[in-house]
Amino acid sequence: MNDMLVSNNMKPSLCPVCGGEQFAETPVLWPELVNAWQLSKRETAYINRQQGFHCKQCLNNLRAMALAAAILREYRFQGTLDQFCEVGGEMVVHEINRAGNLTPFLEKLPAHKLIEYPQFDLLDLKIESESTDLVVHSDTIEHISNPERALSECRRVLREDGRCIFTVPIIIDRMSRCRTGLSPSYHGQFGINADDQLVCTEFGVDMWKFVLGAGFSSCEIFSYEYPAALVLIAKK
Numbered sequence: 001m002n003d004m005l006v007s008n009n010m011k012p013s014l015c016p017v018c019g020g021e022q023f024a025e026t027p028v029l030w031p032e033l034v035n036a037w038q039l040s041k042r043e044t045a046y047i048n049r050q051q052g053f054h055c056k057q058c059l060n061n062l063r064a065m066a067l068a069a070a071i072l073r074e075y076r077f078q079g080t081l082d083q084f085c086e087v088g089g090e091m092v093v094h095e096i097n098r099a100g101n102l103t104p105f106l107e108k109l110p111a112h113k114l115i116e117y118p119q120f121d122l123l124d125l126k127i128e129s130e131s132t133d134l135v136v137h138s139d140t141i142e143h144i145s146n147p148e149r150a151l152s153e154c155r156r157v158l159r160e161d162g163r164c165i166f167t168v169p170i171i172i173d174r175m176s177r178c179r180t181g182l183s184p185s186y187h188g189q190f191g192i193n194a195d196d197q198l199v200c201t202e203f204g205v206d207m208w209k210f211v212l213g214a215g216f217s218s219c220e221i222f223s224y225e226y227p228a229a230l231v232l233i234a235k236k
């Protein structure tokens with residue numbers, strides 16, 4: 001892996017998705033969401049960066065770049081995700097919900113399948129067991145009523161050496177909490193309270209418990225940029 005592509009605690013010099021060299025930052029959080037999530041100034045800053053810092057060429061944000069960097073690192077590929085997908089061969093990849101703007105790259109893999117809401121039910125994937133090498137999702141399971149079961153469903157479809165590589169927004173100085181009984185909170189865009197954007201779980205530093213509780217044998221937390229861009233790598 002080219003060290004240029006994975007730099008901690010500083011912005012990337014090259015986009016790990018497309019190799020782009022120009023970046024921009026747009027704040028994405030709005031006051032109602034910040035209040036519902038009870039974010040401090042620092043937390044607001046790093047979540048804004050995670051969601052709003054982006055490559056001007058492929059438009060992927062920091063979390064999608066982190067996801068790409070985690071995949072490249074996991075498969076020991078030196079180059080961009082774009083190049084990886086060009087030569088990725090028969091690797092079977094299920095992308096559940098569009099992972100940022102990674103889809104146009106991932107779909108270059110012949111055995112890539114995109115499963116989008118509302119066709120998919122992450123608690124009951126219509127995918128054969130042990131048929132998949134890699135499951136990818138990005139900021140999706142915080143919207144699922146039972147995230148541990150969703151992860152266990154991801155594990156079910158993986159082959160013996162398969163991996164589930166994904167992101168969720170993690171607030172690193174607190175424990176996870178279920179939003180049941182709290183006022184509804186939505187991600188996505190300000191003013192659009194779509195049902196699929198309703199937040200069920202706010203994840204914290206104990207995120208690993210959901211992964212191991214789902215039956216995975218290991219949970220690695222890959223830091224592309226701490227604490228704004230963390231990726232979970234779950235191995236079957």
Ligand SMILES: [Zn+2]
Nearest residue numbers: 015018055058
């Ligand atoms: Zn890019």
